[in-house]
Amino acid sequence: MAHHHVTSSDIAINGDHLDPSSVSKVKTIAGIIALVGTIVSVLIFTGVFGPWIRGTYAYSWEFAFYIFLTIPIGATFWVLLHNVSNASWGVSVRRTFENIGSVFPWLFLFSLPLLLPQIQHYLYEWMNIHRAATGDVKEHLHHADHLLYNKYWFMNLPFWYGRVAFYFIAFSAVIIGHRRLSVAQDTDPNPGTWRLLKARYHSNYPLIIFALTITFTGFDFAMGLDYKWFSTMWGVYLFAGAALNSMAVGVIVCTWLKSKGHLKHVVGPEHFHIMGKLMFAFTTFWAYVTFSQFFLIWYANITEETSYFLIRNTGNWNLGMIALVFGHFVIPFVVLLQAWLKKNPKLLSIVAVYTLCMHVLDHYLITIPERGISLGNIDPKTFGEIQVSIPGAFWGDILAFVTIGAAFVFFLIRALGQHSLYPNRDPRILESANVSN
Protein backbone atom coordinates (compact mmCIF):
# COMPACT_ATOMS: atom_id res chain seq x y z
CA MET A 1 0.00 0.00 0.00
CA ALA A 2 2.81 2.35 -0.87
CA HIS A 3 0.66 4.49 -3.13
CA HIS A 4 -1.83 7.13 -2.20
CA HIS A 5 -5.27 5.85 -1.25
CA VAL A 6 -7.71 7.12 -3.88
CA THR A 7 -10.90 8.73 -2.64
CA SER A 8 -13.86 10.16 -4.53
CA SER A 9 -12.23 13.60 -4.41
CA ASP A 10 -9.58 12.31 -6.83
CA ILE A 11 -12.14 11.26 -9.44
CA ALA A 12 -12.90 13.93 -12.00
CA ILE A 13 -16.57 14.75 -11.65
CA ASN A 14 -17.13 15.28 -15.36
CA GLY A 15 -14.67 12.68 -16.51
CA ASP A 16 -11.13 12.70 -17.79
CA HIS A 17 -11.25 13.96 -21.35
CA LEU A 18 -8.48 13.78 -23.88
CA ASP A 19 -7.29 17.23 -24.91
CA PRO A 20 -7.92 17.36 -28.67
CA SER A 21 -5.02 19.70 -29.37
CA SER A 22 -2.46 17.36 -27.78
CA VAL A 23 -3.31 14.47 -30.09
CA SER A 24 -4.46 16.30 -33.20
CA LYS A 25 -1.00 16.04 -34.77
CA VAL A 26 -0.79 12.24 -34.44
CA LYS A 27 -4.40 11.87 -35.50
CA THR A 28 -3.94 14.06 -38.59
CA ILE A 29 -0.75 12.30 -39.68
CA ALA A 30 -2.37 8.88 -39.23
CA GLY A 31 -5.45 10.05 -41.11
CA ILE A 32 -3.42 11.40 -44.03
CA ILE A 33 -1.31 8.22 -44.28
CA ALA A 34 -4.45 6.10 -44.18
CA LEU A 35 -6.15 8.25 -46.82
CA VAL A 36 -3.17 8.25 -49.21
CA GLY A 37 -2.67 4.52 -48.69
CA THR A 38 -6.34 3.87 -49.32
CA ILE A 39 -6.31 5.89 -52.54
CA VAL A 40 -3.22 4.00 -53.78
CA SER A 41 -4.84 0.71 -52.76
CA VAL A 42 -8.04 1.56 -54.60
CA LEU A 43 -5.99 2.32 -57.71
CA ILE A 44 -4.16 -1.00 -57.35
CA PHE A 45 -7.41 -2.89 -56.89
CA THR A 46 -9.03 -1.25 -59.89
CA GLY A 47 -6.15 -2.62 -61.93
CA VAL A 48 -4.41 0.62 -62.85
CA PHE A 49 -0.96 -0.87 -62.25
CA GLY A 50 -1.68 -4.15 -63.97
CA PRO A 51 -2.75 -7.62 -62.84
CA TRP A 52 0.56 -8.67 -61.25
CA ILE A 53 0.51 -6.07 -58.51
CA ARG A 54 -3.24 -6.46 -58.17
CA GLY A 55 -2.95 -10.19 -57.46
CA THR A 56 -0.05 -9.94 -55.05
CA TYR A 57 -1.56 -6.94 -53.32
CA ALA A 58 -4.76 -8.87 -52.65
CA TYR A 59 -2.77 -11.12 -50.32
CA SER A 60 -1.07 -8.14 -48.68
CA TRP A 61 -4.48 -6.65 -48.03
CA GLU A 62 -5.84 -9.90 -46.62
CA PHE A 63 -2.88 -10.12 -44.22
CA ALA A 64 -3.11 -6.51 -43.05
CA PHE A 65 -6.88 -6.58 -42.78
CA TYR A 66 -6.97 -9.75 -40.73
CA ILE A 67 -4.25 -8.74 -38.29
CA PHE A 68 -6.04 -5.48 -37.50
CA LEU A 69 -9.33 -7.32 -37.28
CA THR A 70 -8.03 -9.54 -34.47
CA ILE A 71 -7.14 -6.64 -32.17
CA PRO A 72 -10.61 -5.03 -31.77
CA ILE A 73 -12.17 -8.50 -31.54
CA GLY A 74 -9.77 -9.36 -28.71
CA ALA A 75 -10.37 -6.04 -26.96
CA THR A 76 -14.12 -6.66 -27.08
CA PHE A 77 -13.47 -10.09 -25.59
CA TRP A 78 -11.76 -8.45 -22.60
CA VAL A 79 -14.71 -6.10 -22.12
CA LEU A 80 -17.18 -8.99 -22.24
CA LEU A 81 -15.07 -11.12 -19.93
CA HIS A 82 -14.72 -8.25 -17.50
CA ASN A 83 -18.47 -7.78 -17.37
CA VAL A 84 -19.44 -11.41 -17.25
CA SER A 85 -16.94 -12.32 -14.54
CA ASN A 86 -18.13 -9.38 -12.42
CA ALA A 87 -14.55 -8.16 -12.04
CA SER A 88 -13.85 -4.86 -10.34
CA TRP A 89 -10.13 -4.42 -10.97
CA GLY A 90 -10.56 -3.51 -14.61
CA VAL A 91 -13.21 -0.80 -14.31
CA SER A 92 -10.59 1.89 -14.79
CA VAL A 93 -9.13 0.29 -17.93
CA ARG A 94 -12.42 -1.01 -19.32
CA ARG A 95 -13.09 2.16 -21.30
CA THR A 96 -9.73 1.79 -23.05
CA PHE A 97 -10.70 -1.66 -24.25
CA GLU A 98 -14.12 -0.41 -25.31
CA ASN A 99 -12.37 2.26 -27.36
CA ILE A 100 -10.05 -0.27 -29.00
CA GLY A 101 -13.01 -2.50 -29.72
CA SER A 102 -14.98 0.37 -31.24
CA VAL A 103 -12.58 0.36 -34.20
CA PHE A 104 -14.18 -2.90 -35.32
CA PRO A 105 -17.19 -1.46 -37.23
CA TRP A 106 -14.86 0.84 -39.20
CA LEU A 107 -12.82 -2.11 -40.36
CA PHE A 108 -15.76 -3.11 -42.50
CA LEU A 109 -14.62 -0.44 -44.96
CA PHE A 110 -11.32 -2.29 -45.35
CA SER A 111 -13.03 -5.63 -45.86
CA LEU A 112 -14.75 -4.34 -49.00
CA PRO A 113 -11.95 -5.36 -51.44
CA LEU A 114 -12.16 -8.91 -50.09
CA LEU A 115 -15.86 -8.99 -50.96
CA LEU A 116 -15.36 -8.24 -54.66
CA PRO A 117 -15.26 -11.17 -57.08
CA GLN A 118 -12.40 -9.57 -59.05
CA ILE A 119 -10.17 -9.66 -55.95
CA GLN A 120 -11.50 -12.97 -54.63
CA HIS A 121 -10.40 -14.42 -57.94
CA TYR A 122 -6.79 -14.22 -56.67
CA LEU A 123 -7.46 -15.19 -53.06
CA TYR A 124 -10.09 -17.89 -52.83
CA GLU A 125 -9.73 -20.61 -55.41
CA TRP A 126 -12.90 -22.37 -54.29
CA MET A 127 -14.87 -19.32 -55.31
CA ASN A 128 -13.37 -19.49 -58.80
CA ILE A 129 -14.51 -23.09 -59.11
CA HIS A 130 -17.95 -22.15 -57.82
CA ARG A 131 -18.23 -19.20 -60.18
CA ALA A 132 -17.09 -21.22 -63.15
CA ALA A 133 -20.07 -23.50 -62.64
CA THR A 134 -22.78 -23.58 -65.26
CA GLY A 135 -26.26 -24.38 -64.12
CA ASP A 136 -26.65 -25.97 -60.70
CA VAL A 137 -23.46 -25.30 -58.73
CA LYS A 138 -23.71 -28.37 -56.52
CA GLU A 139 -24.28 -30.64 -59.46
CA HIS A 140 -21.34 -29.07 -61.24
CA LEU A 141 -19.07 -29.60 -58.24
CA HIS A 142 -20.11 -33.21 -58.09
CA HIS A 143 -18.17 -33.68 -61.32
CA ALA A 144 -15.52 -30.97 -60.98
CA ASP A 145 -14.22 -31.30 -57.43
CA HIS A 146 -15.74 -33.77 -55.03
CA LEU A 147 -14.11 -32.17 -52.00
CA LEU A 148 -15.93 -28.93 -52.70
CA TYR A 149 -19.10 -30.94 -53.30
CA ASN A 150 -18.84 -32.33 -49.79
CA LYS A 151 -18.02 -28.93 -48.31
CA TYR A 152 -20.80 -27.22 -50.24
CA TRP A 153 -23.07 -26.83 -47.20
CA PHE A 154 -20.47 -24.49 -45.66
CA MET A 155 -18.46 -23.24 -48.59
CA ASN A 156 -21.00 -21.63 -50.83
CA LEU A 157 -21.14 -18.02 -51.90
CA PRO A 158 -24.47 -16.91 -50.38
CA PHE A 159 -23.59 -18.41 -47.01
CA TRP A 160 -20.11 -16.88 -47.16
CA TYR A 161 -21.50 -13.41 -47.73
CA GLY A 162 -24.13 -14.03 -45.08
CA ARG A 163 -21.44 -14.94 -42.56
CA VAL A 164 -19.43 -11.82 -43.35
CA ALA A 165 -22.58 -9.76 -42.85
CA PHE A 166 -23.14 -11.53 -39.54
CA TYR A 167 -19.66 -10.70 -38.23
CA PHE A 168 -19.91 -7.04 -39.02
CA ILE A 169 -23.53 -6.57 -37.98
CA ALA A 170 -23.77 -8.76 -34.88
CA PHE A 171 -20.34 -8.15 -33.44
CA SER A 172 -20.45 -4.42 -34.18
CA ALA A 173 -23.77 -4.30 -32.38
CA VAL A 174 -22.15 -5.96 -29.37
CA ILE A 175 -19.30 -3.49 -29.03
CA ILE A 176 -21.31 -0.41 -29.95
CA GLY A 177 -24.03 -1.37 -27.47
CA HIS A 178 -21.56 -1.93 -24.64
CA ARG A 179 -19.75 1.31 -25.33
CA ARG A 180 -23.00 3.28 -25.45
CA LEU A 181 -24.16 1.78 -22.19
CA SER A 182 -20.84 2.51 -20.55
CA VAL A 183 -20.58 6.08 -21.87
CA ALA A 184 -24.14 6.98 -20.87
CA GLN A 185 -23.10 6.44 -17.26
CA ASP A 186 -20.55 9.27 -17.36
CA THR A 187 -23.20 11.97 -17.48
CA ASP A 188 -25.90 10.31 -15.40
CA PRO A 189 -26.38 12.19 -12.10
CA ASN A 190 -27.68 8.99 -10.46
CA PRO A 191 -25.53 6.23 -11.96
CA GLY A 192 -26.74 3.43 -9.70
CA THR A 193 -25.95 -0.17 -10.45
CA TRP A 194 -28.54 -1.04 -13.07
CA ARG A 195 -26.09 -0.53 -15.95
CA LEU A 196 -23.69 -2.91 -14.30
CA LEU A 197 -26.33 -5.61 -14.16
CA LYS A 198 -27.47 -4.86 -17.69
CA ALA A 199 -23.91 -5.03 -19.02
CA ARG A 200 -23.38 -8.31 -17.24
CA TYR A 201 -26.58 -9.75 -18.67
CA HIS A 202 -25.69 -8.60 -22.18
CA SER A 203 -22.19 -10.06 -21.97
CA ASN A 204 -23.03 -13.75 -21.72
CA TYR A 205 -24.57 -14.51 -25.10
CA PRO A 206 -22.23 -12.04 -26.89
CA LEU A 207 -19.37 -14.25 -25.75
CA ILE A 208 -20.86 -16.87 -28.07
CA ILE A 209 -21.06 -14.27 -30.84
CA PHE A 210 -17.42 -13.44 -30.10
CA ALA A 211 -16.39 -17.09 -30.32
CA LEU A 212 -18.21 -17.51 -33.63
CA THR A 213 -16.70 -14.30 -34.98
CA ILE A 214 -13.06 -15.03 -34.17
CA THR A 215 -13.36 -18.64 -35.31
CA PHE A 216 -15.25 -18.13 -38.55
CA THR A 217 -13.47 -14.97 -39.66
CA GLY A 218 -10.41 -17.17 -39.37
CA PHE A 219 -12.13 -19.86 -41.41
CA ASP A 220 -13.50 -17.57 -44.09
CA PHE A 221 -10.65 -15.11 -44.57
CA ALA A 222 -7.51 -17.06 -43.62
CA MET A 223 -8.25 -20.79 -43.82
CA GLY A 224 -10.27 -20.36 -47.01
CA LEU A 225 -7.14 -19.32 -48.88
CA ASP A 226 -6.51 -23.03 -49.36
CA TYR A 227 -9.81 -24.83 -49.51
CA LYS A 228 -8.24 -28.27 -49.23
CA TRP A 229 -6.55 -27.51 -45.96
CA PHE A 230 -8.21 -27.55 -42.56
CA SER A 231 -7.11 -27.39 -38.94
CA THR A 232 -9.22 -28.25 -35.94
CA MET A 233 -7.31 -25.83 -33.71
CA TRP A 234 -7.60 -22.84 -36.01
CA GLY A 235 -10.15 -20.81 -34.08
CA VAL A 236 -8.43 -21.34 -30.73
CA TYR A 237 -5.11 -20.42 -32.26
CA LEU A 238 -6.39 -17.13 -33.63
CA PHE A 239 -8.22 -16.41 -30.39
CA ALA A 240 -5.02 -16.82 -28.38
CA GLY A 241 -3.19 -14.35 -30.61
CA ALA A 242 -6.11 -11.91 -30.58
CA ALA A 243 -6.53 -11.91 -26.79
CA LEU A 244 -2.80 -11.53 -26.18
CA ASN A 245 -2.29 -8.69 -28.62
CA SER A 246 -5.40 -6.73 -27.77
CA MET A 247 -4.13 -6.79 -24.20
CA ALA A 248 -0.76 -5.57 -25.50
CA VAL A 249 -2.46 -2.70 -27.35
CA GLY A 250 -4.41 -1.90 -24.18
CA VAL A 251 -1.16 -1.69 -22.21
CA ILE A 252 0.38 0.60 -24.82
CA VAL A 253 -2.67 2.88 -24.95
CA CYS A 254 -2.87 3.11 -21.13
CA THR A 255 0.84 3.94 -20.93
CA TRP A 256 0.48 6.56 -23.63
CA LEU A 257 -2.49 8.17 -21.87
CA LYS A 258 -0.64 8.14 -18.55
CA SER A 259 2.35 9.82 -20.16
CA LYS A 260 -0.04 12.57 -21.27
CA GLY A 261 -1.21 12.99 -17.70
CA HIS A 262 -4.54 11.17 -17.97
CA LEU A 263 -5.82 8.26 -15.85
CA LYS A 264 -3.77 9.82 -13.07
CA HIS A 265 -5.30 8.28 -9.97
CA VAL A 266 -7.24 5.38 -11.39
CA VAL A 267 -4.63 3.35 -13.28
CA GLY A 268 -1.50 2.47 -11.37
CA PRO A 269 1.24 -0.14 -11.28
CA GLU A 270 -1.18 -2.72 -9.94
CA HIS A 271 -3.34 -2.53 -13.07
CA PHE A 272 -0.30 -2.90 -15.26
CA HIS A 273 0.76 -5.82 -13.12
CA ILE A 274 -2.58 -7.54 -13.75
CA MET A 275 -2.50 -6.76 -17.47
CA GLY A 276 1.07 -8.03 -17.62
CA LYS A 277 0.01 -11.23 -15.90
CA LEU A 278 -2.74 -11.69 -18.47
CA MET A 279 -0.23 -11.08 -21.24
CA PHE A 280 2.02 -13.69 -19.70
CA ALA A 281 -0.85 -16.14 -19.39
CA PHE A 282 -1.86 -15.68 -23.00
CA THR A 283 1.73 -15.91 -24.23
CA THR A 284 1.80 -19.35 -22.65
CA PHE A 285 -1.66 -20.16 -23.95
CA TRP A 286 -0.70 -19.09 -27.46
CA ALA A 287 2.33 -21.36 -27.36
CA TYR A 288 0.26 -24.22 -26.00
CA VAL A 289 -2.40 -23.94 -28.68
CA THR A 290 0.00 -23.27 -31.54
CA PHE A 291 2.07 -26.26 -30.63
CA SER A 292 -1.10 -28.33 -30.21
CA GLN A 293 -2.10 -27.44 -33.76
CA PHE A 294 1.32 -28.37 -35.09
CA PHE A 295 1.42 -31.53 -33.04
CA LEU A 296 -1.99 -32.78 -34.13
CA ILE A 297 -1.07 -32.26 -37.75
CA TRP A 298 2.45 -33.64 -37.37
CA TYR A 299 1.25 -36.80 -35.67
CA ALA A 300 -1.82 -37.48 -37.79
CA ASN A 301 0.17 -37.06 -40.99
CA ILE A 302 -2.92 -36.46 -43.14
CA THR A 303 -2.09 -35.03 -46.52
CA GLU A 304 -4.76 -32.33 -46.44
CA GLU A 305 -3.51 -31.06 -43.10
CA THR A 306 0.24 -31.31 -43.46
CA SER A 307 0.32 -29.03 -46.51
CA TYR A 308 0.14 -25.99 -44.23
CA PHE A 309 3.36 -26.81 -42.41
CA LEU A 310 5.08 -28.20 -45.48
CA ILE A 311 4.64 -24.84 -47.19
CA ARG A 312 5.83 -22.97 -44.13
CA ASN A 313 8.85 -25.21 -43.58
CA THR A 314 10.07 -24.72 -47.14
CA GLY A 315 12.87 -22.31 -47.86
CA ASN A 316 13.10 -19.21 -45.72
CA TRP A 317 9.60 -19.58 -44.29
CA ASN A 318 11.14 -22.15 -41.98
CA LEU A 319 13.33 -19.45 -40.46
CA GLY A 320 10.19 -17.49 -39.72
CA MET A 321 8.52 -20.47 -38.06
CA ILE A 322 11.58 -21.16 -35.90
CA ALA A 323 11.76 -17.43 -35.06
CA LEU A 324 8.12 -17.67 -33.97
CA VAL A 325 8.89 -20.48 -31.52
CA PHE A 326 11.60 -18.48 -29.77
CA GLY A 327 10.40 -14.95 -30.43
CA HIS A 328 6.72 -15.42 -29.71
CA PHE A 329 7.07 -17.79 -26.79
CA VAL A 330 10.48 -18.35 -25.19
CA ILE A 331 11.66 -14.73 -24.98
CA PRO A 332 8.39 -13.13 -23.78
CA PHE A 333 7.83 -16.03 -21.40
CA VAL A 334 11.14 -15.48 -19.63
CA VAL A 335 10.88 -11.68 -19.75
CA LEU A 336 7.31 -11.53 -18.43
CA LEU A 337 8.16 -13.77 -15.46
CA GLN A 338 9.58 -10.65 -13.75
CA ALA A 339 7.03 -9.10 -11.38
CA TRP A 340 8.87 -5.76 -11.13
CA LEU A 341 8.83 -5.47 -14.92
CA LYS A 342 5.08 -5.98 -15.10
CA LYS A 343 4.57 -3.13 -12.61
CA ASN A 344 6.57 -0.70 -14.76
CA PRO A 345 4.31 0.74 -17.51
CA LYS A 346 7.16 1.77 -19.81
CA LEU A 347 8.98 -1.55 -19.70
CA LEU A 348 5.73 -3.47 -20.09
CA SER A 349 4.89 -1.32 -23.11
CA ILE A 350 8.21 -2.24 -24.69
CA VAL A 351 7.33 -5.90 -24.20
CA ALA A 352 3.85 -5.19 -25.62
CA VAL A 353 5.32 -3.58 -28.75
CA TYR A 354 7.63 -6.55 -29.14
CA THR A 355 4.66 -8.93 -28.77
CA LEU A 356 2.78 -7.01 -31.46
CA CYS A 357 5.78 -7.33 -33.80
CA MET A 358 5.69 -11.08 -33.21
CA HIS A 359 1.94 -11.07 -33.85
CA VAL A 360 2.65 -9.44 -37.21
CA LEU A 361 5.18 -12.16 -38.03
CA ASP A 362 2.67 -14.79 -36.92
CA HIS A 363 -0.04 -13.47 -39.22
CA TYR A 364 2.44 -12.92 -42.03
CA LEU A 365 3.23 -16.62 -41.86
CA ILE A 366 -0.46 -17.47 -41.79
CA THR A 367 -1.35 -15.56 -44.93
CA ILE A 368 1.57 -14.84 -47.21
CA PRO A 369 3.19 -18.27 -47.89
CA GLU A 370 -0.01 -19.20 -49.70
CA ARG A 371 0.58 -16.43 -52.23
CA GLY A 372 3.25 -17.96 -54.44
CA ILE A 373 1.35 -21.23 -54.64
CA SER A 374 -2.15 -19.93 -55.27
CA LEU A 375 -1.15 -17.30 -57.79
CA GLY A 376 1.06 -19.80 -59.59
CA ASN A 377 -1.96 -22.07 -59.78
CA ILE A 378 -4.36 -19.40 -60.97
CA ASP A 379 -2.31 -17.54 -63.54
CA PRO A 380 1.24 -18.83 -64.19
CA LYS A 381 1.69 -16.44 -67.13
CA THR A 382 1.44 -13.36 -64.94
CA PHE A 383 2.88 -14.57 -61.63
CA GLY A 384 5.33 -17.24 -62.77
CA GLU A 385 5.18 -20.92 -61.90
CA ILE A 386 4.42 -22.10 -58.34
CA GLN A 387 7.15 -20.73 -56.09
CA VAL A 388 8.00 -20.31 -52.44
CA SER A 389 7.51 -16.56 -52.48
CA ILE A 390 6.93 -13.98 -55.16
CA PRO A 391 9.89 -11.60 -55.35
CA GLY A 392 9.05 -7.93 -55.09
CA ALA A 393 5.60 -8.50 -53.60
CA PHE A 394 6.93 -7.59 -50.15
CA TRP A 395 6.48 -3.84 -50.74
CA GLY A 396 2.77 -4.34 -51.16
CA ASP A 397 2.66 -6.04 -47.76
CA ILE A 398 4.25 -2.99 -46.16
CA LEU A 399 1.90 -0.60 -47.95
CA ALA A 400 -1.22 -2.53 -46.94
CA PHE A 401 -0.02 -2.88 -43.35
CA VAL A 402 0.81 0.82 -43.01
CA THR A 403 -2.48 1.84 -44.60
CA ILE A 404 -4.74 -0.22 -42.38
CA GLY A 405 -2.48 0.36 -39.36
CA ALA A 406 -2.68 4.12 -39.80
CA ALA A 407 -6.44 3.87 -40.18
CA PHE A 408 -6.58 1.79 -37.00
CA VAL A 409 -4.60 4.42 -35.09
CA PHE A 410 -6.78 7.19 -36.53
CA PHE A 411 -10.05 5.56 -35.51
CA LEU A 412 -8.64 4.59 -32.11
CA ILE A 413 -7.56 8.14 -31.28
CA ARG A 414 -10.87 9.42 -32.58
CA ALA A 415 -12.67 7.03 -30.24
CA LEU A 416 -10.45 8.00 -27.29
CA GLY A 417 -11.24 11.67 -27.82
CA GLN A 418 -15.00 11.22 -27.88
CA HIS A 419 -15.68 10.42 -24.23
CA SER A 420 -14.14 10.30 -20.79
CA LEU A 421 -11.10 8.03 -20.64
CA TYR A 422 -12.42 6.05 -17.70
CA PRO A 423 -15.95 5.43 -16.41
CA ASN A 424 -15.82 8.16 -13.78
CA ARG A 425 -19.29 7.44 -12.37
CA ASP A 426 -19.02 3.69 -12.25
CA PRO A 427 -19.96 2.54 -8.73
CA ARG A 428 -16.82 0.43 -8.56
CA ILE A 429 -14.28 2.92 -9.85
CA LEU A 430 -12.80 3.52 -6.38
CA GLU A 431 -12.55 -0.21 -5.75
CA SER A 432 -10.72 -0.49 -9.05
CA ALA A 433 -8.42 2.46 -8.37
CA ASN A 434 -7.33 1.03 -5.02
CA VAL A 435 -6.80 -2.49 -6.28
CA SER A 436 -3.73 -4.35 -5.08
CA ASN A 437 -2.66 -7.84 -5.92
Next chain:
Amino acid sequence: MSTTRKRVYGYLAEFKSASALYKGAEKIRDAGFKKWDCYSPYPIHGLDGAMGMKRSILPWFVFFGGMTGTATAFALAYTTQVVIYPTVVQSKPTNVFTVPAFFPIMFELTILFSGFTVLFGLLALMQLPRFNHPLFASRQFHRATDDGFFIAIEARDPKFSADGTRDLLASIGGANIELVEEEDA
Protein backbone atom coordinates in the same frame (compact mmCIF):
# COMPACT_ATOMS: atom_id res chain seq x y z
CA MET B 1 15.19 -31.20 37.36
CA SER B 2 13.17 -28.29 38.47
CA THR B 3 15.97 -25.75 38.64
CA THR B 4 17.05 -25.85 34.98
CA ARG B 5 17.25 -22.41 33.44
CA LYS B 6 14.73 -21.92 30.75
CA ARG B 7 15.75 -20.36 27.48
CA VAL B 8 13.86 -17.18 26.65
CA TYR B 9 12.15 -17.27 23.26
CA GLY B 10 10.99 -13.68 23.17
CA TYR B 11 8.14 -11.28 23.81
CA LEU B 12 4.61 -11.93 22.73
CA ALA B 13 2.12 -9.09 22.51
CA GLU B 14 -1.51 -9.07 21.53
CA PHE B 15 -3.09 -6.42 19.29
CA LYS B 16 -6.77 -5.71 19.21
CA SER B 17 -7.38 -5.75 15.46
CA ALA B 18 -5.85 -6.48 12.08
CA SER B 19 -5.21 -2.80 11.41
CA ALA B 20 -3.59 -2.36 14.82
CA LEU B 21 -1.37 -5.34 14.02
CA TYR B 22 -0.54 -3.79 10.64
CA LYS B 23 0.44 -0.44 12.17
CA GLY B 24 2.40 -2.14 14.93
CA ALA B 25 4.28 -4.22 12.36
CA GLU B 26 5.28 -1.06 10.49
CA LYS B 27 6.70 0.47 13.69
CA ILE B 28 8.66 -2.68 14.58
CA ARG B 29 9.98 -2.78 11.02
CA ASP B 30 11.11 0.84 11.32
CA ALA B 31 12.76 0.07 14.66
CA GLY B 32 15.00 -2.29 12.73
CA PHE B 33 14.04 -5.68 14.14
CA LYS B 34 14.79 -8.68 11.95
CA LYS B 35 13.77 -11.81 13.84
CA TRP B 36 10.11 -11.39 14.61
CA ASP B 37 6.79 -12.46 13.20
CA CYS B 38 3.09 -11.64 13.10
CA TYR B 39 0.37 -14.17 13.87
CA SER B 40 -3.23 -13.68 12.79
CA PRO B 41 -6.22 -15.95 12.17
CA TYR B 42 -6.40 -14.95 8.50
CA PRO B 43 -4.06 -13.48 5.87
CA ILE B 44 -3.79 -9.69 6.05
CA HIS B 45 -3.29 -7.93 2.73
CA GLY B 46 -0.05 -5.98 2.49
CA LEU B 47 1.30 -7.21 5.81
CA ASP B 48 4.45 -8.50 4.12
CA GLY B 49 5.20 -4.94 3.03
CA ALA B 50 4.41 -3.61 6.51
CA MET B 51 6.83 -6.15 7.98
CA GLY B 52 9.51 -5.14 5.49
CA MET B 53 9.85 -8.67 4.19
CA LYS B 54 11.90 -9.22 1.09
CA ARG B 55 10.57 -11.20 -1.83
CA SER B 56 10.97 -14.91 -1.41
CA ILE B 57 13.79 -16.75 -3.12
CA LEU B 58 11.38 -19.60 -3.92
CA PRO B 59 10.56 -18.51 -7.54
CA TRP B 60 14.20 -19.03 -8.46
CA PHE B 61 14.13 -22.54 -7.05
CA VAL B 62 10.97 -23.22 -9.02
CA PHE B 63 12.40 -21.82 -12.25
CA PHE B 64 15.47 -24.02 -12.08
CA GLY B 65 13.41 -26.95 -10.84
CA GLY B 66 11.22 -26.58 -13.90
CA MET B 67 14.24 -26.34 -16.18
CA THR B 68 15.57 -29.52 -14.58
CA GLY B 69 12.26 -31.19 -15.39
CA THR B 70 12.48 -30.11 -19.03
CA ALA B 71 16.04 -31.37 -19.32
CA THR B 72 15.19 -34.65 -17.58
CA ALA B 73 12.27 -35.29 -19.91
CA PHE B 74 14.31 -34.49 -23.00
CA ALA B 75 17.17 -36.69 -21.85
CA LEU B 76 14.80 -39.54 -21.05
CA ALA B 77 12.93 -39.37 -24.34
CA TYR B 78 16.02 -38.78 -26.44
CA THR B 79 17.99 -41.60 -24.84
CA THR B 80 15.21 -44.14 -25.20
CA GLN B 81 13.77 -43.08 -28.56
CA VAL B 82 16.91 -42.09 -30.41
CA VAL B 83 20.01 -43.54 -28.80
CA ILE B 84 19.00 -46.91 -27.39
CA TYR B 85 16.11 -48.06 -29.54
CA PRO B 86 15.24 -45.87 -32.52
CA THR B 87 11.81 -46.70 -33.86
CA VAL B 88 10.58 -45.43 -37.21
CA VAL B 89 6.94 -44.44 -36.96
CA GLN B 90 5.20 -43.04 -40.04
CA SER B 91 8.60 -42.20 -41.50
CA LYS B 92 9.20 -39.68 -38.77
CA PRO B 93 12.90 -39.00 -38.25
CA THR B 94 14.78 -40.83 -35.51
CA ASN B 95 17.11 -38.02 -34.59
CA VAL B 96 16.86 -34.75 -32.73
CA PHE B 97 14.26 -33.52 -35.24
CA THR B 98 11.66 -35.79 -33.74
CA VAL B 99 11.61 -33.44 -30.76
CA PRO B 100 7.93 -32.42 -31.23
CA ALA B 101 6.99 -35.89 -30.05
CA PHE B 102 8.92 -35.24 -26.84
CA PHE B 103 7.24 -31.93 -26.08
CA PRO B 104 4.24 -33.31 -24.19
CA ILE B 105 6.38 -35.21 -21.74
CA MET B 106 8.78 -32.27 -21.48
CA PHE B 107 5.84 -30.04 -20.64
CA GLU B 108 4.47 -32.49 -18.08
CA LEU B 109 7.77 -33.06 -16.32
CA THR B 110 8.42 -29.31 -16.21
CA ILE B 111 5.17 -28.89 -14.33
CA LEU B 112 5.76 -31.92 -12.11
CA PHE B 113 9.24 -30.79 -11.10
CA SER B 114 8.01 -27.22 -10.60
CA GLY B 115 5.23 -28.50 -8.36
CA PHE B 116 7.58 -30.61 -6.32
CA THR B 117 10.01 -27.72 -6.03
CA VAL B 118 7.23 -25.44 -4.82
CA LEU B 119 6.07 -27.92 -2.20
CA PHE B 120 9.42 -29.02 -0.82
CA GLY B 121 11.09 -25.65 -1.29
CA LEU B 122 8.28 -24.01 0.67
CA LEU B 123 8.52 -26.57 3.46
CA ALA B 124 12.30 -26.14 3.59
CA LEU B 125 12.12 -22.34 3.68
CA MET B 126 9.46 -22.43 6.41
CA GLN B 127 11.45 -25.04 8.32
CA LEU B 128 8.45 -27.31 8.32
CA PRO B 129 7.43 -29.88 9.37
CA ARG B 130 8.37 -29.38 13.03
CA PHE B 131 7.03 -31.02 16.14
CA ASN B 132 6.74 -28.04 18.40
CA HIS B 133 7.16 -24.33 18.58
CA PRO B 134 8.33 -22.36 21.62
CA LEU B 135 5.29 -20.07 21.37
CA PHE B 136 3.03 -22.99 22.21
CA ALA B 137 4.19 -22.52 25.79
CA SER B 138 2.11 -19.36 25.93
CA ARG B 139 -1.40 -19.85 27.20
CA GLN B 140 -2.95 -17.09 25.16
CA PHE B 141 -1.25 -17.97 21.90
CA HIS B 142 -3.81 -20.57 20.82
CA ARG B 143 -6.16 -17.68 20.12
CA ALA B 144 -4.01 -16.80 17.09
CA THR B 145 -6.07 -19.37 15.20
CA ASP B 146 -9.34 -17.91 16.42
CA ASP B 147 -9.56 -14.18 17.15
CA GLY B 148 -6.16 -13.02 18.41
CA PHE B 149 -3.59 -10.89 16.59
CA PHE B 150 -0.07 -11.34 17.93
CA ILE B 151 3.43 -10.12 17.33
CA ALA B 152 6.35 -12.07 18.72
CA ILE B 153 9.85 -10.58 18.83
CA GLU B 154 12.54 -13.17 19.32
CA ALA B 155 15.34 -12.83 21.83
CA ARG B 156 17.75 -13.87 19.08
CA ASP B 157 17.30 -10.47 17.48
CA PRO B 158 20.39 -8.29 18.01
CA LYS B 159 18.18 -5.30 18.89
CA PHE B 160 16.36 -7.28 21.57
CA SER B 161 16.57 -6.04 25.14
CA ALA B 162 14.55 -7.23 28.11
CA ASP B 163 13.07 -3.83 28.98
CA GLY B 164 13.35 -1.85 25.77
CA THR B 165 11.46 -4.36 23.65
CA ARG B 166 8.70 -4.69 26.20
CA ASP B 167 8.32 -0.92 26.35
CA LEU B 168 8.32 -0.71 22.57
CA LEU B 169 5.56 -3.28 22.30
CA ALA B 170 3.57 -1.48 24.98
CA SER B 171 4.02 1.88 23.27
CA ILE B 172 2.68 0.67 19.93
CA GLY B 173 -0.47 -0.72 21.43
CA GLY B 174 0.45 -4.25 22.44
CA ALA B 175 -1.55 -5.76 25.29
CA ASN B 176 -1.01 -8.87 27.44
CA ILE B 177 2.72 -8.66 26.88
CA GLU B 178 4.42 -11.77 28.15
CA LEU B 179 7.92 -13.15 28.09
CA VAL B 180 7.68 -16.56 26.46
CA GLU B 181 10.14 -19.11 27.75
CA GLU B 182 10.79 -22.43 26.19
CA GLU B 183 9.44 -25.37 28.09
CA ASP B 184 11.69 -27.88 29.73
CA ALA B 185 13.77 -29.60 27.18
